[in-house]
Amino acid sequence: MASIFTKIINGEIPCYKIAEDERFFSFLDIRPMAKGHTLVVPKQEIDYIYDLDDQTLADMHVFAKKIARALETVVPCTRIGIAVIGLEVPHAHIHLIPMNRLSDMNFAKKAVEVSAEEMGEIAEGVRGCWGREGYFAPP
Secondary structure (H helix, E strand, O other), X not given: XXXXXXXXXXXXXXXXEEEEOOOEEEEEXXXXXXXXXXXXXXXXXXXXXXXXXXXXXXXHHHHHHHHHHHHHHHOOOOEEEEEOOOOOOOOOXXXXXXXXXXXXXXXXXXXXXOOHHHHHHHHHXXXXXXXXXXOOOOO
């Protein structure tokens, strides 16, 4: 059975898409730890991130770095935190979380409330970075 992330990638479930290329897909988390909390996933459905081959894992981090740089321009924050938990969905993924303090990365806390309008604005803002110097263009 396909994971929820595969269903999102395939367009079966709507999302606030940030970017994609032939191997990776990123979208806003609907239960964010902070405004702009983004997930980066490989299109290939593999449960555990360390089961990815070395090149895919490395390339996924480079893809995530580009997303993080774009997030920094749209969401006011001190930096973008990165986390790999891997228990909640059986599909490898990286969390990118805009943060101003350590507690912004606490997955035990309640998700922040972000309206659909704000989610759309954040996604649009990040997508607007593509093509500018230092950012890749979407396919």
